[in-house]
Amino acid sequence: MLSQTVEYALRAVVHLAYLAPDACTTPELAKITRVPAAYLTKVLQSLARAGIVRSQRGIGGGVALAVEPEQLTILEVVNAVDPIQRIRTCPLGLASHGVKLCPLHRRMDAAMAQVEQAFQNTTLAEVIAEPGDIKPLCDIAPMQGKKRSGTSQKR
Amino acid sequence: MLSQTVEYALRAVVHLAYLAPDACTTPELAKITRVPAAYLTKVLQSLARAGIVRSQRGIGGGVALAVEPEQLTILEVVNAVDPIQRIRTCPLGLASHGVKLCPLHRRMDAAMAQVEQAFQNTTLAEVIAEPGDIKPLCDIAPMQGKKRSGTSQKR
DNA sequence: TTAAAATTGGACGTAGATATCCGCTTTTGG
DNA sequence: CCAAAAGCGGATATCTACGTCCAATTTTAA
Numbered sequence: 527m528l529s530q531t532v533e534y535a536l537r538a539v540v541h542l543a544y545l546a547p548d549a550c551t552t553p554e555l556a557k558i559t560r561v562p563a564a565y566l567t568k569v570l571q572s573l574a575r576a577g578i579v580r581s582q583r584g585i586g587g588g589v590a591l592a593v594e595p596e597q598l599t600i601l602e603v604v605n606a607v608d609p610i611q612r613i614r615t616c617p618l619g620l621a622s623h624g625v626k627l628c629p630l631h632r633r634m635d636a637a638m639a640q641v642e643q644a645f646q647n648t649t650l651a652e653v654i655a656e657p658g659d660i661k662p663l664c665d666i667a668p669m670q671g672k673k674r675s676g677t678s679q680k681r
Numbered sequence: 682m683l684s685q686t687v688e689y690a691l692r693a694v695v696h697l698a699y700l701a702p703d704a705c706t707t708p709e710l711a712k713i714t715r716v717p718a719a720y721l722t723k724v725l726q727s728l729a730r731a732g733i734v735r736s737q738r739g740i741g742g743g744v745a746l747a748v749e750p751e752q753l754t755i756l757e758v759v760n761a762v763d764p765i766q767r768i769r770t771c772p773l774g775l776a777s778h779g780v781k782l783c784p785l786h787r788r789m790d791a792a793m794a795q796v797e798q799a800f801q802n803t804t805l806a807e808v809i810a811e812p813g814d815i816k817p818l819c820d821i822a823p824m825q826g827k828k829r830s831g832t833s834q835k836r
Numbered sequence: 837t838t839a840a841a842a843t844t845g846g847a848c849g850t851a852g853a854t855a856t857c858c859g860c861t862t863t864t865g866g
Numbered sequence: 867c868c869a870a871a872a873g874c875g876g877a878t879a880t881c882t883a884c885g886t887c888c889a890a891t892t893t894t895a896a
Contacts, residue, residue: 527682527766527793530884537773540785551842560773564886567843574843584893585841600788608883611682618692618715629811630695633755633803637796638682644792656784685854706872720855722873729873739863740871763853 528604534561535569535607536600540662542579543595543650549588569607576606595654601645610642683759689716689724690762691755695817697734698750698805704743724762731761750809756800765797 537559542550552570556563570589573579580592591598604610613627613635627635653662692714697705707725711718725744728734735747746753759765768782768790782790808817 527796528789533772533789536785536789553842562885565884567845568885571844581843582893583841583843583891586894587842587892589843617688628817629808630691630817632811633799633808634683634688634691637799640795640799641682641792644788644795648788653784653788656787662783662785708872717855719857722875723855726874736873737863738861738871738873741864742862742872744873 529608531569532604532608534559534566535573535603537561538566538569538589539573539578539591539598539603539650540653542589542591543598543654546591546595549582549590551588555589572607573603576602578603578606591650595651596649598650599646600648600650600653601642603650604645610638610645612638612642684763686724687759687763689714689721690728690758692716693721693724693744694728694733694746694753694758694805695808697744697746698753698809701746701750704737704745706743710744727762728758731757733758733761746805750806751804753805754801755803755805755808756797758805759800765793765800767793767797 538555538561541555541558552567553563555561555570556566559566561569570579570581574581574589574592577592578598579589581587581589601610613631616627617631656662693710693716696710696713707722708718710716710725711721714721716724725734725736729736729744729747732747733753734744736742736744756765768786770780771782772786811817
């Protein structure tokens with residue numbers, strides 16, 4: 527129902543939120559999040575185009591969150607890679623009525639709207655701060671202490 | 682987010698609910714619902730396997746709802762062709778913790794659960810009885826009066 | 837200045853969802 | 867009995883999401 531790409535994007539962003547504002551190389555991120563490294567680069571490019579992450583080439587480079595975890599909602603991440611598809615016009619393509627949906631599609635769209643709303647209402651900061659013993663990305667410890675040499679980015 | 686197949690299945694079932702308990706041939710149904718006829722036969726086969734519709738071969742045959750519209754939820758239709766995928770175990774595949782999900786996946790699954798719940802709570806009867814001028818399947822009139830010769834099924 | 841580390845972008849490959857086709861079987865009316 | 871109507875099921879085609887590969891570019895450190 528939610529695409530694999532969305533799952534990957536969220537995993538990546540969650541880990542970057544832990545590290546924020548520090549950066550992480552793509553191969554590192556791929557290993558931790560269990561996302562195919564080559565594919566992750568594509569996902570990260572989408573996130574970069576959306577302004578959610580920023581990347582730095584060259585030695586000591588990598589990817590980092592471009593916004594504060596408190597300001598970043600799950601929805602923004604989802605929409606950056608695979609937007610929730612709301613039903614705005616009749617899927618049967620009949621323009622015989624304006625923008626109104628029939629009862630069936632109204633309900634289907636309402637379900638989509640609920641998901642959108644739920645994602646809108648959760649920031650990355652909330653996800654990583656959630657009380658309880660299980661951390662996002664499962665048994666992977668937050669790694670707050672870990673630093674790479676030259677990991678902090680300028681700009 | 683919801684597959685095309687789900688959309689097709691719901692369109693078909695909605696029209697059959699209007700016609701219930703009478704039957705309709707697949708080509709007819711395809712035309713009305715704007716679903717590719719050849720593909721619709723596959724979708725209907727899934728619905729038949731799930732016991733949602735029953736079909737009759739030969740002249741005068743066709744497809745009809747196998748259950749009362751009051752007893753049939755949207756969720757049952759969806760699940761027959763493309764079940765809502767709940768997140769039951771950690772997608773990263775680490776069995777290091779039992780059946781509990783991390784905060785991220787807990788939220789994603791909660792969104793799926795909301796959709797499931799919304800679909801569970803709506804019967805086909807409610808969809809076709811919804812007040813308002815727009816009927817499901819858009820500007821297609823309910824066709825309650827229309828009858829094919831030999832349309833009523835036995836069994 | 838040069839080699840290594842890192843992202844970028846495009847080309848390519850694969851698999852699953854969507855869609856088509858066709859021969860077969862069932863059923864009924866003439 | 868026979869022909870037409872209708873669904874059945876398998877084979878095939880297409881399209882898109884997912885994933886890989888590689889040459890090019892940027893950046894830094896030695």
